[in-house]
Amino acid sequence: MAKAVNIILVGFGKVGRSFLRNAHEKKDFIRKRYGLDLRFLSIFEIGGTLFSARSLDESLFLDISASDFPSSPFWRSGLELEDVLEKFQPGVLVECTPSNIKTGEPGLSHLLQALERGWNVSVANKGPLVFAFNELKHLAQKNRVALKFSGATAAALPTLDVGLYSLAGAEILRIEGILNGTTNYILTRMEEGIGYGDALREAQERGIAEADSRLDVEGWDTASKILLISNAVLEKGFVLSDVRVEGITDLPSGLALQVRKEGKSLKLLGKAFQEEGEFRIEVALSVINSSHPLFGVRGTNKGVTFFTDTMADITVTGGKSDPKGAAASLLKDIINIYRERAS
Amino acid sequence: MAKAVNIILVGFGKVGRSFLRNAHEKKDFIRKRYGLDLRFLSIFEIGGTLFSARSLDESLFLDISASDFPSSPFWRSGLELEDVLEKFQPGVLVECTPSNIKTGEPGLSHLLQALERGWNVSVANKGPLVFAFNELKHLAQKNRVALKFSGATAAALPTLDVGLYSLAGAEILRIEGILNGTTNYILTRMEEGIGYGDALREAQERGIAEADSRLDVEGWDTASKILLISNAVLEKGFVLSDVRVEGITDLPSGLALQVRKEGKSLKLLGKAFQEEGEFRIEVALSVINSSHPLFGVRGTNKGVTFFTDTMADITVTGGKSDPKGAAASLLKDIINIYRERAS
Secondary structure: OOEEEEEEEEOOOHHHHHHHHHHHHOHHHHHHHHOEEEEEEEEEEOOEEEEEEEEEOHHHHOOOOHHHHHHOOOEEOOOOHHHHHHHOOOOEEEEOOOOOOOOOOOHHHHHHHHHHOOOEEEEOOHHHHHHHHHHHHHHHHHOOOOEEOHHHOOOOOOHHHHHHHHOOOOOEEEEEEEOOHHHHHHHHHHHOOOOHHHHHHHHHHOOOOOOOOHHHHOOHHHHHHHHHHHHHHOOOOOOHHHOEEOOOOOOOOOHHHHHHHOOOEEEEEEEEEEEOOEEEEEEEEEEEOOOOOOOOOOOOOOEEEEEEOOOOEEEEEEOOOOHHHHHHHHHHHHHHHHHHOOO | OOEEEEEEEEOOOHHHHHHHHHHHHOHHHHHHHHOEEEEEEEEEEOOEEEEEEEEEOHHHHOOOOHHHHHHOOOEEOOOOHHHHHHHOOOOEEEEOOOOOOOOOOOHHHHHHHHHHOOOEEEEOOHHHHHHHHHHHHHHHHHOOOOEEOHHHOOOOOOHHHHHHHHOOOOOEEEEEEEOOHHHHHHHHHHHOOOOHHHHHHHHHHOOOOOOOOHHHHOOHHHHHHHHHHHHHHOOOOOOHHHOEEOOOOOOOOOHHHHHHHOOOEEEEEEEEEEEOOEEEEEEEEEEEOOOOOOOOOOOOOOEEEEEEOOOOEEEEEEOOOOHHHHHHHHHHHHHHHHHHOOO
16 A cells, blocks of 8 residues: 655746656656655646645646646636645645745745645755755754755755765765866866867857856855755755855866866865864865866766765765756655655 | 664674774764664674673773683673574664675574564675575565665675665666776776786785685676675565676786777676666676776776666765775664664
8 A cells, every 4th residue: 555645846847847747757666666656736836836635637737837837727826835735634845946045035935834834845946955954954853854955966966865874874074076067067178178168158059058157157056065965964054155165267278278188187176174173165176186086077977975984985976967867856855755754 | 862772793703893893983973963872782703692681881892802702701602692682672683794605604594583583684794695685685574674784785885875765766777886896906907917816916915805816706796796786776586596797817818908008997897787678687897988987996996887767877986895894884774774763
């Protein structure tokens, strides 16, 4: 007998849509392998929600976009998230609205409302976590629910799983990560002799970089991710202003090429390290040599290394880094929430 | 209030001793961070056990070896494992006796006795798992206890965690792993121009290879590990005779050097892959090129790549591969057993 898992999805952009499709395509597999029966109660977008008191048939919404919602017979323009959260047995709120690291909104309000009402959270949106990590964490602990955010810390690359689960009992001494695909792609191309401007344009043309890529190239995306990883696995309460942030925009032309000629590699690393007995975090353009475990992480690939006391260093690389990868991570977190609460 | 975790340790060789020391040194950290209070009830060796009804002060045994046990005031030569298992509230049996993949013993009997009596198991010894995986797994499921064996599948390298936890919800299409440090070291040295015999001798002199290294160089250690990983993450019931096994003993001199000159690398890979819709497993000497995620795994380093449907490929490398690494993995599994059963 499978256990019913109530899901409320908020945000139907690329990640939200990928999540719905993935959950739909994996329904039988999830039921068989993990004993979970995923039930979509509601899909929120700006102005209202798709809703059915008996759970939605998600297959109806695989090929439509948020702009089609108001013409659906399931559309309820007056219904608020709080109403749905209160009406049903708590399950998981899946948050996929756009990330805003300056205000955390609109995701922050959604997360607070869910956690306060005893719902678990699986979130792909970095904004609320970067803006209010401590508040959200304490609220989750107080209400004994899970706050999972694998999808917000490098999509399918399992940064948090390795740090929290695989390294249980070890003490983490240092973390270094290549956490942003756009900047790593640009640096790889620059090592191959392409100038910064051309490499950035190429990344944009190939759909790797956003049209507005400032958060990437100025280091803020990496800063957000190393902040979240550090807060989770080191149990710190860092805020964004604690991070020394360096980007790649001031990179002298020729430096990358020179580094490559010396058999080394230029990476934008998110780092957590100890200085005078205290952990600090920073984003720094770094020259690493071929013995560094992240040396081979090139192009849009990502990776993170945890340096520990009893397990030495453990590195994880790869993982789909597009909306589908983030969606797969959201699903993974849901499965692991119920696995950890199963027995 | 920390939760008491009763531990029975069986086998006081290198791994068992490292485990005791690690658990001792980490006691406060484990209590604070995970809310667990590790209590050693008994330490079994050939002929008897160290035992105290009020739990042992493990610090008394950090600097002695199994041969000193009979002169300890805590030594009970008549006490059997079954007696201790039955006398106490079930906790975790930590199994560290020498591995025998042909009979599974003596570990197999210990595991069966523990699982039958509702004890969880954390085991570093491959023997019983290779010999009787299905029986042990079913017994653990029947009695609703955990059978964890991270320490038996490449020490601190988190092969099982990534496959089972980080890839939850994804389907694994293929697995490839460099799972044996001795053979990878020899192959790396051969790529640098050293002959097989000299490289093997060097590995033995440096303490990397055992005096009897046949299980390593003939591929059986790799076969055992890919068998256990596949049985765990693919939920298969492979036995050792299902594995096509190739070693590195027949490697033509000069081949490794030639491969290296072509910018490629020679690896002994444990593989699980699909052939005509069925999974098969094998150990094969393989030429991989520089784009393969395991290309940079050289020397005694290890790594595994999972190729999946929704998360692309995810690779984990590194991790201490000596008895201390295995001991750290045993501790990790204990923590995760209680974490998964906590709420």
